[in-house]
């Protein structure tokens with residue numbers, strides 16, 4: 001049956017499995033009519049933001065829904081964590097589940113020999129999303145969707161429009177996405193890829209990850225901040241944790257700290273919730289970031305906590 005033709009109401013049951021989904025995934029489940037709450041939250045590995053594969057296998061084995069979608073991460077928003085995509089794809093094949101990978105940041109790690117191993121198996125996914133407006137630094141709203149199932153994808157997005165001539169113009173991108181008319185987002189993307197190429201992005205990505213590692217090391221050595229995650233990519237979560245501070249005080253101190261840091265004009269970091277508690281999140285992806293900025297960030301942290 002075709003969901004695009006007959007709607008979800010006529011579709012067999014669909015089960016969605018997530019471990020650490022980005023909020024946009026939850027929003028999309030709502031938009032698709034599956035429902036924002038209608039997913040199985042599968043356990044993560046201890047201290048990680050990735051699927052516990054044994055827990056997922058138990059869920060898949062017990063699943064009675066004929067439709068199964070597993071949504072994995074290549075670079076989570078908080079700790080830049082990566083699911084084991086090779087094992088996930090084997091599990092998905094065994095249990096006839098569709099594997100989608102949110103690789104908004106992580107896809108671009110493939111440019112680097114130092115980080116490419118994190119996304120091993122990405123090509124095994126049924127569908128992948130990535131964001132050119134993040135690490136590729138093109139203007140906002142330039143998302144990219146990849147799929148191994150182009151014909152299926154086109155069937156889902158096509159509607160008959162006899163007034164639009166198609167001959168000689170294939171692929172018809174209006175049949176490959178939500179929008180009918182769309183602006184030429186691909187142009188800046190194509191131009192930046194031509195201008196910087198793989199090696200240009202490799203050096204951008206590797207230097208951003210080096211900067212984040214240097215900042216993380218300073219946090220580890222500092223007595224007033226605590227690093228909350230291992231560093232895998234270009235993002236870190238941390239917290240101002242003066243000794244003996246209570247949960248409530250800590251939360252308020254960190255709210256004030258983030259305000260001071262952002263008002264300083266030296267940097268802009270974002271708040272987040274990490275393992276249920278307020279935390280600070282720093283991510284580097286702008287092409288203008290230089291090694292001198294690492295010192296500026298560290299000085300701003302030092303001043304803000306004093």
Ligand SMILES: Cc1ncc(COP(=O)(O)O)c(C=O)c1O
Pocket residue numbers: 022024075076077102103104105131143
């Ligand atoms: C891992 C991940 N997935 C998805 C998104 C959503 O991206 P956008 O807001 O550009 O749609 C983000 C944005 O930060 C993200 O970090």
